[in-house]
Amino acid sequence: MQLLLKRDFFTTESTTGVLSIDGVFQCFVLEDVDRKLEAGGAKIYGQTAIPRGIYPLTVTYSPRFKKPLPLLSGVKGFDGIRIHCGNSAADTEGCLLVGNARWLNKVGGSRIAYDAIFTKIKAALDRKEAVTLEIK
Structure with a gap:
């Protein structure tokens, strides 16, 4: 399964984009400020986008959230980058927040969006499929 995040709106506080799974729109994503880094670039914890x-x-257990959450691997110099619920850049701490609606520096309907994509990611992993996230 391939998730694709296309970033399309950039402010001095956050970055938002559109997330699709296997080419089908799923939700919006809010994250920290995008410095337009390629893979291997230096991310700053809690301040910059992946x-x-x-x-x-x-999917692994998150001690912070006390439940299993999707986990991105291979981000240079960082562990614990997850996809989870939240509404503003203050909630990200460098992670990806999902929502069914978006406004300037915010997403809404986060729990509904999260539940939908978590179910799909978990099902693919349970079928032993590789799951990747491409960020453009």
Whole structure:
């Protein structure tokens, strides 16, 4: 399964984009400020977006959230980058927040969007499919 995040709106506070799974729109994504880094570029914890590239996704237990969440691997110098619920850049701490609606520096309907994509990611992993996230 391939998730594709196309970033399309950039402010001094956040970056938003559109997430698709296997070519089908799923939701919007909010993350920290995009510095237009390619894979391997230096991400700053809690301040900047994940560098562009392709990252494997797994589902592991999050001690912070006390439940299983999708986890991105291979982000240079960083562990624990997850996809989770939230509404503003203050909620990201460098992670990807999903929502069914978006406004300037915010997403809404986060829990509904998260539940939908988590179900798909978990099902693919349970079928032993590779799951990746490409960020453009």
